[in-house]
Amino acid sequence: MEIAKIAGKNGHENGALIKVKDLVKVYPTAANGVEALKGINLDVHEGEFLAIFGKSGAGKSTLINMITGIDSPDSGEVQIGGVSVHSMSDEELTRWRGRNLGVVYQFFQLLPTLTLIENITLAMDFCDTYQLAKRSERALQLLDQVGIREHAYKVPSKISGGQQQRVAIARALANDPDVIVADEPTGNLDSQTADDIYDLFSDLVSLGKTLVIVTHDQEIAERASRILEISDGRIISSRLSDTPSNGRSAGEAAPSPNLAPQRIHAAL
Numbered sequence: 001m002e003i004a005k006i007a008g009k010n011g012h013e014n015g016a017l018i019k020v021k022d023l024v025k026v027y028p029t030a031a032n033g034v035e036a037l038k039g040i041n042l043d044v045h046e047g048e049f050l051a052i053f054g055k056s057g058a059g060k061s062t063l064i065n066m067i068t069g070i071d072s073p074d075s076g077e078v079q080i081g082g083v084s085v086h087s088m089s090d091e092e093l094t095r096w097r098g099r100n101l102g103v104v105y106q107f108f109q110l111l112p113t114l115t116l117i118e119n120i121t122l123a124m125d126f127c128d129t130y131q132l133a134k135r136s137e138r139a140l141q142l143l144d145q146v147g148i149r150e151h152a153y154k155v156p157s158k159i160s161g162g163q164q165q166r167v168a169i170a171r172a173l174a175n176d177p178d179v180i181v182a183d184e185p186t187g188n189l190d191s192q193t194a195d196d197i198y199d200l201f202s203d204l205v206s207l208g209k210t211l212v213i214v215t216h217d218q219e220i221a222e223r224a225s226r227i228l229e230i231s232d233g234r235i236i237s238s239r240l241s242d243t244p245s246n247g248r249s250a251g252e253a254a255p256s257p258n259l260a261p262q263r264i265h266a267a268l
């Protein structure tokens with residue numbers, strides 16, 4: 001099966017790469033059900049660095065799981081690059097996600113018995129996007145990009161949590177997706193390590209990747225270019241960040257690459 005790649009800059013209406021329309025999600029419970037999303041509307045533009053911020057239980061993970069297609073809404077729609085995520089079959093969706101979205105989790109979710117390099121080549125094997133002979137070399141380049149090439153042949157338990165999250169980011173980049181989505185990616189890391197991980201995300205934004213990152217930490221959220229606050233299943237505010245932008249907000253031109261993105265470019 002041909003795996004569709006997200007359409008380029010002009011391939012989606014109003015420049016919005018991700019469009020969330022009237023999204024409602026109710027989790028069935030023994031009582032009346034939990035209304036986790038109560039009608040979410042959201043546009044994310046190509047190249048944006050969006051933080052979704054809110055307290056525990058606000059609906060952040062539910063929203064992210066709708067965007068990645070890991071879970072389905074009760075009503076409403078998510079479009080990414082003009083593709084209606086929930087209209088695909090499970091098989092199409094899995095393959096489409098592998099090619100177009102890089103997903104990063106709080107607890108890294110690396111396969112414990114595989115080496116770091118194998119964790120990354122596996123993601124490429126699954127999508128068949130790069131020639132078999134090129135995959136290991138690309139995985140090494142990605143590990144270099146995130147600063148841990150020297151650990152390539154270790155298993156995840158032999159490196160620190162911050163290093164494991166670097167591997168997870170390298171894995172998310174394996175198939176060169178346009179969109180990176182992360183749910184509390186620094187929730188399990190100390191603040192210095194969290195800062196370093198955000199530097200990596202910022203570098204990716206400088207290269208034109210679109211980032212959507214969930215956090216309950218306001219200080220972390222301020223590092224994005226736009227902050228969307230959700231509470232009790234609703235968006236309660238959306239504002240551009242006060243601090244100098246590490247990424248790009250909607251409509252801004254791409255910043256000229258600095259040294260770090262050049263290093264990343266070389267790896268991609």
Ligand SMILES: Nc1ncnc2c1ncn2[C@@H]1O[C@H](COP(=O)(O)OP(=O)(O)O)[C@@H](O)[C@H]1O
Pocket residue numbers: 027028029034035036054055056057058059060061062063
């Ligand atoms: N599988 C589930 N079954 C029932 N309720 C759930 C389930 N997952 C989440 N919820 C509820 O939905 C609401 C939103 O949860 P979640 O999206 O995980 O919030 P957040 O990620 O912001 O902490 C919470 O009230 C939570 O208890």
Ligand SMILES: [Mg+2]
Pocket residue numbers: 060061062
């Ligand atoms: Mg959550």
